[in-house]
Amino acid sequence: MSLRQFINRKRYILPLLVLLYTITLVTLLIFIEQIKPIEPTEITQIDINKEDKTLIITGKNLPSNFSVLLTPNMQRKQDTVSSRFTLGRAFNIAGTNNHLWVANRPSELISYNIINPKNPVLTGVLSFEDDFKAWNITIQKDRALIAGGSSGLACIDISTPSTPVHKFTIDPNVTILDSIIKDGLAIIVTTRDGLMLLDIKDDTPKEIGKINLEGTLKSITQNGDRAYVLGAKNKKGLLYIIDIAQPRQAKRIATIELPHSAIQCKQIDDTLFISMGKNGLYIANINTLNLKINSYRIEEIAAFGLCATDHDIFISNGSHHIHHYRIDNNRLTHIKSFLTAGICRNIMLFNHHLVAFLGEKGFAIFDPSKKNTITAATNYLNKKHDHTQNILQNGKHIAVTSSFRLDLFTASKTDSMSQYDSITFARKIVATTMDKRYVYVALLNNEIHIINLPTKALKRTKKVIKWNSHLQNIVANMDKLYLGNKKNGIFVFNTENLNTPQQITPFISMPHDNYAIKDNKLYLATWPNGLKIYQINEQTTPSLIGELKYPATVEESSRTRDMVIKDGYALITSSNRGLLSVDVRDPKNPTIGDALDLSGFCSQIIIQGNYAYITTDRTKTTVVDVSNPLKMKILCELPTIIAVAFADNRIYQLNDVGIYINSPPQPLKIKEQRMDLIEFKLPSTSTEGYYDLQLATTQQLTKHSDLLHYSQQHGWTMTREPTLQ
Structure with a gap:
């Protein structure tokens, strides 16, 4: 090699080294940027600009994929006065002196001051020892009896709600489910040992007698000098009427056979209302009761919890509804329905308000006097033992x-x-x-x-x-x-x-889980193999043209519940996994596009535009943006829904009571976006009513219930200050 050639080559070495160094440095910076912890999104304020008709969200590190949707609220705020989570399971409630007392599972008694029902204030907590499980509450003056099932019966001094005092517990080795108090005497329901009569005038209770009753006993209700005890035997219900005019000499005066096992009963004047779960509500005149009840029966509704005034009765259906009926000559006229945020079986009336016990969701207080109701079902369905x-x-x-x-x-x-x-x-x-x-x-x-x-x-x-x-x-x-x-x-x-x-x-x-047909192609979801695509031929057997074997993480997860084909993608719900998209634009070479984990047991999928509506066993529908099936995103949730359908840009929502017609979720368009502020355009017009605001990012969905209201007169307004996380 000549000296000249060597010098010419050496001239390029330095620029090449600089280029290599620059590429290495940029790659390293990109890698460092990717592994840097992502700063969490923080929302500091949500507000409405009335003049510009916009919704403004301010905060820190607001992501570029931030989305906001409005969904019609199915629980109107004018009915729901307030609600509280009890950080446990609100199983039953009693009330006295402007205080609610909550039997909170697993082992607590909690008091709330509701002198202002809009703002229940936690005032006291009593924690039981020895795994005592609060089952039912009975209150008379300053004493509360807590039926604890197999844990016995506890007596609590509630004269000072902030510091309830545990006076005594009796454990007679029987299961205790309910009790009433009259003249210092507790009449206690045991499941298989009849009624126990207990003197509780002081802190040393004394058993003074028993009333033997057949069957498995469940509950007791007091009305004046009578008590009604419900039980069951041989798959039939039993109603015992007890004379408690002199409670120490209480005695059975009648036994009435019921066609089904009963849950609760309420007496209004001479009429007895008996709830029988999914078998409906029975109504009987107590003056004509004989050994076998044969009276007016309402099958159209499931009946669990009952509470009543002189002319009105409230019935929980064991799911998410409480129905209000007006009583007229033993006939019930439907007035309104309340939609609860959780499954509700037990209800009570206290201080002119309706209180619903919602298990893990705590309790909610409703105002039954309001004329406005929740969005009424367009069609109530005649259930008649049906689902x-x-x-x-x-x-x-x-x-x-x-x-x-x-x-x-x-x-x-x-x-x-x-x-x-x-x-x-x-x-x-x-x-x-x-x-x-x-x-x-x-x-x-x-x-x-x-x-x-x-x-x-x-x-x-x-x-x-x-x-x-x-x-x-x-x-x-x-x-x-x-x-x-x-x-x-x-x-x-x-x-x-x-x-x-x-x-x-x-x-x-071919064994399979589910299938769909589109454009002369059969899409067959098999288990555990994945997806097979067949060409449909008129005269011959379908021919296999493509196959996708799921990876182990998908294959072992769950079974395919439903599948639709949209714009060259198969959208598949798998029971415990969520939503899977498969690119089938080239049917000979299908590939997995994206997978989205969804809570609950996923079943039906309905496509409307760029949105997928997926129903789950948690009585909700999850709405997913599938405009880009390679990067799907949860947008919002619709409550208490079994299935959905669409017609004329309206969503038809089916739940266990009827069909509700609403506006579909409304995504808001972005007017301005920065890291610390996003401004969304509000719809210029909408259906009058209350709306939930649902904020979604790739990682999180936040729902602000009843935050916005629209009326033609006032436009969009905020109903309250939002609770920000």
Whole structure:
């Protein structure tokens, strides 16, 4: 090599070294930036600019993917006066002298001052020892008796609510569920040993007698000189009437057989109301009671907790509703319903307010005198021992399925519905689907009923198909009905001309969890393998064109519950895992797009625009932004929902009481965005009412219930100062 060539080469070494150094330094800085802890997002203020009609959120480190949605509130604030979490499980409540006393599981008695019901103030806590579990509370003057089940019975001095004093506990080796107090005597309900009479005039209780009653006893209610004891024997209910005019000589005066096990009873004048859970409410005249009750019965509602005034009765349905009825000649007229934030079975009236016990969600106080109610169900469903399962929609037609019944409605653009038919089946419904002409209903006895949709159809049931295999899934597509048996595969039935005889023929013999059909392709979710894609051929068996084997983290998680195909992506709900997106734009080479963990047991998925609505066993629907299936994001949650459907830009929400029509979630558009401030445009107009504000980032969803209100007169206003985390 010549000297000149060497010098020319050496001239490039220094720039190359500088370039290499720069690349290394930039790569290192990027790596350091990525491993740096992310500063947490902090919201310091939420406010409305009335002049600009904007919502302003200020804080620190507000992320670029911050989103805000408005969702109609199904619990109106004018009914819900206040609520409190009790950091346990509020099992039962009693009240005296402007104080609520909460039997809080696992082993506490808590007092709240509610002289201002809008602001219950925690005043005292008594913690029990020896794993005493508070079950029920009875209060007379300054004494509270706490039934503790197998833990016995505790007596508490509550004369000073801030410092309740534990006086004594008796443990007679029986299970105690309830009690009443009269003239210094406690009448105690034991499950299998009748009633115990206990003198509690001082701190040394003395048992003075027993009343032997048959069956398993549950509760006792006092009305004047009578006590009503509820029990059960041989799957039937029992009602014992006890004369307590002289409590030390208390005696049974009547035993009445009930058709079902009863939960609570309330007497109003000469009428006795008895709740029997899912078997409804029974009403009887106490002056005509004989050895067997045979009286007016309401099956349309489930009845658990009861409380009443002279002319009104409140009934909890064991789920998320409390119904208010006006009493007129033993007939009940529905006045309004309260929607609770948690499952509610026990309720009470105290100081002109309705108190609901919500278990792990604490308790809530409602004002029953308010004329305004929650968003009323557009259609209350006649339950009759049935459970709502699904709501389907096609065009103006809406179908609601229950365990044994199909209800058909037409929807209008004025937020109303008209029911035009109801069909009851002899066997349980296991699967349903719908197209423009028919509703297809599969029953447990392997029959498939094809139901005409037109409102004026002369014959509602078009055809009944009998099959020889158990059916779990059913899909209608292009004049064909695809019937799925998870073990044996999929079969097909031609619905193009139902007036001519048709046969169910095998389609594909492949065990599966679920399936979807789109553009002549069958998407088959198998377990534990993943997803198989078949090309549908008219004359031949479908041919496999693509397959995706899930990685172990997905494969071992759970079963596929539902699947839809949207814009070249399969969106799949798996029971315990959440939502999975699979890129099927190239059906020969499907790949996993994104996975989103969702709380609860995920089931149905409904697509509306760029949003996926996913129902879960936690009686809520999670709304997910799937506009980019490679990066999905939780946007908000809708409460107490079994299933949803859409028509004319309205969301139809089905819960255990009826169908609610609401505006769908409204995403707010960003007007200005900085790290410390984001300004969102509020809708120029909306449906009058209360709205929840739901703030979402990739990592967190925060819900501010009832924070905003819209009216034509005042526009958007804030109902209160938000609680910021």
